[in-house]
Amino acid sequence: MLTIKDLAVKFPSRFGDVTAIADVDMTIKPGEIHGLVGESGAGKSTVGAAVIGLLAAPGYVANGKLSLGDTDLRKLTPEQAHEIRGDRISMIFQDPQTSLNPLMTIEDQLIETIQAHSDVSETAARTRAVDLLEEIGIKNAAERIKAYPHQFSGGMRQRVVIALAICTDPELIIADEPTTALDVAVQSQVLDLIRRLARDRQIAFMLITHDIGVIAQIADRVTVMRNGRVMETGETPQVLGAPTHPYTQALMDAVPPLDHRIARFRVPEEDTAGVVTGNAAEKWLLEGQQYALTGLTLQDICVRFAGPRTSLFRKPEPYVALKDVNLEVRPGSIMGLVGESGSGKSTLAKAITGLITPSSGTMHLGDDILPDGKARSRHHPSRQLVQMVFQDPYSSLNSRHRIGAILTEPLWFYGFVQDAKERERLAAAMLELVGMAPDAVDKYPHQFSGGQRQRIAVARALLARPRFLICDEPTSALDVSIQAEILNLLKDLQAMFGLTILFISHNLAVVRQMADDTAVLRNGVIEEMSATEDLFARPKADYTQKLLALTPVMPREWQSEAVTG
Amino acid sequence: MVYFILKRLVQSVFVMLAVAFLAFSLFRFVGDPITQMTGVETSVADQERLREELGLNDPFILQFGRFTSDMLQGDFGFSYRTRQPVAEMIADRIPATLELGVVALLISLLVGIPAGVYTALRPRGIATQAILMTTLVGVSIPTFVIGIMLIFVFGVQLGWLPTFGRGGTVQIGGWESSLFTLEGWRALLLPAITLGVYQLTLTMRLVRAEMMEVMRSDYIRFAMARGVPMRKLHYRHALANTMVPVITIIGLQFGGVIAFSIVTESVFQWPGMGLLFLESIRFVDIPVMGVYLVVIAFFFVLVNLIVDMLYVAIDPRLRIRDVQ
Incomplete structure (x- = not known):
């Protein structure tokens, strides 16, 4: 049993010690799955790192009690702590793509770990490793164990990671966002596996996640953290069903529901973050609407990539990323595009923006034909009319440019405003429009949080006076409360300027909130497309039904009035 | 894998050809080999005859081809300075x-x-x-x-x-x-x-x-x-x-x-x-x-x-x- 009492972790800095977490209390019993939920920067991972003794230097445990069974984890020497790691406490990381050594076979990594903690022969260790892989659902394990990590798919790799974590029979596993990088189908399998291990092997799990749906589904108890402090803790149904702390309440309000659509998210600081109406940027955007509403039609779009070469004398088999995609985005509507990773969502966005060239098919923007990538000239009007908001606001803004420079670029580039001062004024007004302080023009991207940067990215896209906006996973790098704000913003802007939006997401619940129509993409083929409400209420394709069934949801009775009402 | 190595081999051939071309241009463009080889007393007619014998009047591409094929056969020519075969010296x-x-x-x-x-x-x-x-x-x-x-x-x-x-x-x-x-x-x-x-x-x-x-x-x-x-x-x-x-x-x-x-x-x-x-x-x-x-x-x-x-x-x- 893990006991944490009054835990505080500090990071020394030039300006004195910074307290990362303080006053954290938690107990995890054998076989219990304890959810640790909070937004980025809440200190969830720091708690896990403190327990396993892997705090990033120069962080240190400043205060509190940490014990596993009878062992006081704080009194261990570094060598003793290293022996306990793997043996009694283990860890699962977020990204199975990067958490395995690419140069060693699964076999070597498993045997090495088993032998590090128990005195067994290599043959015995191998037998145990194979049995373990069979147990966690890797077929033909005796053969597959000889493979390298890159020969496994993402979900299988996470199973291997879990096998590595449990191969020494630990008492406690710290799972740091174990399913965040996985698709829903794989996520539900991994969650099942975690639940089974907790039940059958009586392993205690500390499940660190930002996804309240996951917590609702498998955690027995939950602790909500914010800014390094525990906000609320207790049995999952009680904390999520009847939250007593306002922060938990706000968090619950921000979670998009899957089973129905709400008009807007309730956001605590909405007054400051809302859209400012009637300013210069709004007027400028409204007067610039040359085309009223612009739809998009795709006919039989195919995209092929060169596949791996198998023989010297044969042409490589092309990899078909998109196959005969037909899509109609009605003018002034939001089309949601959902699908798992590798389904071709982003490829479709790139084909529309002209970044890649489809091998066949035609595209229309409004009534005009939209030339494909190679044929589209630099000055083609669609390069201005179609704009994009990318997933990762940390890498989509040039970190060496002032926000002002980033925002005014489309204004001179497309020749909208000749006067430099006027451009700056307009950029500032646009910042105001997307809910930011106008003085941001003089700052640099690193001075803003992820949500603020995404607002800037939206502002930049709008300053090109687009009629068609592609949002490629615009909120998947953001916390739920920030996601709610950005979704509200996009909804408001869409209503205000009659934008047509292609909204790409792997998150079904988000799409349900945003989209008028929804298309489901799988392996480059559109499985199903209809009005969003129909698609979610009465999914026709088996695949859509499966996706909906596997998405972790909050039981309806736990949802707050803001969401159900 | 084999394909990867083969590809590199082909690339290497092109690199070597480019370098051979540079080396060859040294002969062509850094001074006149005939004046290097002969003294002041050699008559212009003799110089011309030598030029013809050594194939220096042939088209550029033909000379380059000859140079490359000699190289491939291990014939690197003779040093101006020591009159030894270059291959031996190297x-x-x-x-x-x-x-x-x-x-x-x-x-x-x-x-x-x-x-x-x-x-x-x-x-x-x-x-x-x-x-x-x-x-x-x-x-x-x-x-x-x-x-x-x-x-x-x-x-x-x-x-x-x-x-x-x-x-x-x-x-x-x-x-x-x-x-x-x-x-x-x-x-x-x-x-x-x-x-x-x-x-x-x-x-x-x-x-x-x-x-x-x-x-x-x-x-x-x-x-x-x-x-x-x-x-x-x-x-x-x-x-x-x-x-x-x-x-x-x-x-x-x-x-x-x-x-x-x-x-x-x-x-x-x-x-x-x-x-x-x-x-x-x-x-x-x-x-x-x-x-x-x-x-x-x-x-x-x-x-x-x-x-x-x-x-x-x-x-x-x-x-x-x-x-x-």
Whole structure:
């Protein structure tokens, strides 16, 4: 049993010690799955790192009690702590793509770990490793164990990671966002596996996640953290069903529901973050609407990539990323595009923006034909009319440019405003429009949080006076409360300027909130497309039904009035 | 895999052709070979006859073709200066340069890699800071100054080591080696250190930077969390991953060591190709210069090919395709 009492972790800095977490209390019993939920920067991972003794230097445990069974984890020497790691406490990381050594076979990594903690022969260790892989659902394990990590798919790799974590029979596993990088189908399998291990092997799990749906589904108890402090803790149904702390309440309000659509998210600081109406940027955007509403039609779009070469004398088999995609985005509507990773969502966005060239098919923007990538000239009007908001606001803004420079670029580039001062004024007004302080023009991207940067990215896209906006996973790098704000913003802007939006997401619940129509993409083929409400209420394709069934949801009775009402 | 190697081979052929072309242009454009070969007393008619006999009036492309095919058959022509076949001259000098280069490389690897690992694992240690400072001085000083300083200290002041030449050499087949006598090693030591210092610093800093990067990676953190013994963690997990990018640079640098051993060879009067090249420049000995160019390029291409194959050997992701 893990006991944490009054835990505080500090990071020394030039300006004195910074307290990362303080006053954290938690107990995890054998076989219990304890959810640790909070937004980025809440200190969830720091708690896990403190327990396993892997705090990033120069962080240190400043205060509190940490014990596993009878062992006081704080009194261990570094060598003793290293022996306990793997043996009694283990860890699962977020990204199975990067958490395995690419140069060693699964076999070597498993045997090495088993032998590090128990005195067994290599043959015995191998037998145990194979049995373990069979147990966690890797077929033909005796053969597959000889493979390298890159020969496994993402979900299988996470199973291997879990096998590595449990191969020494630990008492406690710290799972740091174990399913965040996985698709829903794989996520539900991994969650099942975690639940089974907790039940059958009586392993205690500390499940660190930002996804309240996951917590609702498998955690027995939950602790909500914010800014390094525990906000609320207790049995999952009680904390999520009847939250007593306002922060938990706000968090619950921000979670998009899957089973129905709400008009807007309730956001605590909405007054400051809302859209400012009637300013210069709004007027400028409204007067610039040359085309009223612009739809998009795709006919039989195919995209092929060169596949791996198998023989010297044969042409490589092309990899078909998109196959005969037909899509109609009605003018002034939001089309949601959902699908798992590798389904071709982003490829479709790139084909529309002209970044890649489809091998066949035609595209229309409004009534005009939209030339494909190679044929589209630099000055083609669609390069201005179609704009994009990318997933990762940390890498989509040039970190060496002032926000002002980033925002005014489309204004001179497309020749909208000749006067430099006027451009700056307009950029500032646009910042105001997307809910930011106008003085941001003089700052640099690193001075803003992820949500603020995404607002800037939206502002930049709008300053090109687009009629068609592609949002490629615009909120998947953001916390739920920030996601709610950005979704509200996009909804408001869409209503205000009659934008047509292609909204790409792997998150079904988000799409349900945003989209008028929804298309489901799988392996480059559109499985199903209809009005969003129909698609979610009465999914026709088996695949859509499966996706909906596997998405972790909050039981309806736990949802707050803001969401159900 | 086979395809990958074949592709590299084809690329190498083109690189060699380009270099051969450069070497050939030396003949064509750096002075007139006839005036180089004949004295003032040769009549214009004789000069013309010679020109015709040597095929210098043929179309450019035909001459280049002849040049390349001669090269491929091992006929490198004759030196203007010594009237010896160039092939012989180069063959005489290659062992000295190769031995010097290889020993310099070994020194740089045997010292550079452990030093890099050490400084990466103890980034804040005093020894680390000292090593980093010293090696910074090492790269800042030009090679010839280091050579002269070594000669001054170990050759002149202490009188421990010879300051020029190859010392005792042994003939093995056509290969004149200094690796089998004590005298030979004594003579080799100073030039090899001089040549290896820069490479050593580079290797060390590269290994250090890569290793620190790798130590922050998820799979090392995961190995830590599984309690993999520290020794295995550092050498089996971290170092292997560190070496993947480091090998490229070491390979490229080794080509450079062979090619630019000129300075070291001249400081230590080391009878290698670099010294030969310097002498050839002085006498505008174009055939030797051209062949030197081709031979050096050949080394570069060869080393790069070996590096590519090492890559494949180390990294299973290049060897084995994804199953799923």
